Amino acid sequence: SAVISQKPSRDICQRxxxxxxxxxxxxxxxxxxxxxxxxxQSLTLIATANQGxxxxxxxxxxxxxxxxxxxxxxxxxxxxxxxxxxxxxxxLCSVREGNNYGYTxxxxxxxxxx
Amino acid sequence: xQKVTQAQTEISVxxxxxxxxxxxxxxxxxxYYLFWYKQPPSxxxxxxxxxxxxxxQNEISGRYSWNFQKSTSSFNFTITAxxxxxxxxYFCALSSNYxxxxxxxxxxxxxx
Numbered sequence: 001s002a003v004i005s006q007k008p009s010r011d012i013c014q015r016x017x018x019x020x021x022x023x024x025x026x027x028x029x030x031x032x033x034x035x036x037x038x039x040x041q042s043l044t045l046i047a048t049a050n051q052g053x054x055x056x057x058x059x060x061x062x063x064x065x066x067x068x069x070x071x072x073x074x075x076x077x078x079x080x081x082x083x084x085x086x087x088x089x090x091x092l093c094s095v096r097e098g099n100n101y102g103y104t105x106x107x108x109x110x111x112x113x114x
Numbered sequence: 115x116q117k118v119t120q121a122q123t124e125i126s127v128x129x130x131x132x133x134x135x136x137x138x139x140x141x142x143x144x145x146y147y148l149f150w151y152k153q154p155p156s157x158x159x160x161x162x163x164x165x166x167x168x169x170x171q172n173e174i175s176g177r178y179s180w181n182f183q184k185s186t187s188s189f190n191f192t193i194t195a196x197x198x199x200x201x202x203x204y205f206c207a208l209s210s211n212y213x214x215x216x217x218x219x220x221x222x223x224x225x226x
Contacts, residue, residue: 031212033213033214041218042205042216042217042218042219043205043214043216045213045214048212048213090157092159094214096212102161102164103149103161103209103214104161105151105158105159105161107157107158108157108158108159110157
């Protein structure tokens with residue numbers, strides 16, 4: 001299965017600033033997903049990022065707040081913009097691998113906004 | 115509508131006890147996949163099992179076993195002889211239309 005390197009693993013940021021999270025995959029994958037996991041909660045899908053097209057955002061998430069880049073089949077970034085304490089969460093990237101419906105996850109970015 | 119229900123918010127048992135985590139799902143699809151993931155305190159998601167809708171065979175992997183019953187739309191997970199290292203949040207998920215539908219998770223606490 002694919003291996004995903006997600007960076008940074010954690011960060012503490014000031015409110016009003018932005019943080020860009022990177023995910024590098026060791027193989028080419030078509031579908032990448034970005035999730036947010038607020039403290040004590042389940043995972044919530046932010047957007048689906050396919051190479052060569054605009055990301056598709058879920059209800060409640062907008063591109064201005066969470067811009068996503070997907071320049072090729074092995075890399076993607078998620079930016080959390082104009083952060084507030086409510087953005088404090090774990091952010092995870094994930095890829096869907098081929099037709100076997102396997103999903104692999106990055107190790108997560110634990111973000112704290114102060 | 116697609117939905118995954120993990121009714122047990124938190125379970126606490128003493129080490130070496132057996133424990134079952136429940137998962138009930140809803141879908142109109144005839145082809146779907148079910149998953150269990152483990153999330154230890156460090157935060158990463160650890161894949162445990164994937165089961166497709168056509169395979170109702172139960173599976174055992176070491177101390178872990180899974181009971182898939184389409185008749186009751188359930189995909190329950192049992193840990194036998196639990197250990198402190200099993201303490202984590204466990205998520206059940208349903209794959210539909212390329213996305214994962216997540217349950218709320220069950221926090222499992224294994225006391226020494």
